Amino acid sequence: MSDPTRIPSKNSSSGEIQWKRWALGILALLLLIVILQNSQTVEFKFLFISTDAPLILIMVGAAVVGAIIGYATPIMRRHRHNTRREYGKD
Numbered sequence: 001m002s003d004p005t006r007i008p009s010k011n012s013s014s015g016e017i018q019w020k021r022w023a024l025g026i027l028a029l030l031l032l033i034v035i036l037q038n039s040q041t042v043e044f045k046f047l048f049i050s051t052d053a054p055l056i057l058i059m060v061g062a063a064v065v066g067a068i069i070g071y072a073t074p075i076m077r078r079h080r081h082n083t084r085r086e087y088g089k090d
Contacts (some may be wrong), residue, residue: 038055 035056038059040055041052042055042058044051044053044058
């Protein structure tokens with residue numbers, strides 16, 4: 001018999017935590033596959049810089065730059081819109 005004074009933990013929920021663990025595990029496995037398939041070294045040129053780097057690092061760098069742009073753009077638009085509204089230019 002179970003103890004009625006015992007507070008149930010979050011891990012004992014019916015399946016919510018389990019699917020999150022499965023999803024995290026699958027994502028980690030997919031990430032590992034992508035890393036292993038893109039581990040070759042490639043030449044990278046940007047403006048006046050030319051270097052050799054693993055393809056996965058270039059892909060991750062491009063994803064980070066894209067994420068920063070995707071995060072910052074709506075914030076800058078919202079700020080510009082609020083500034084225009086503040087000064088009555090809208």
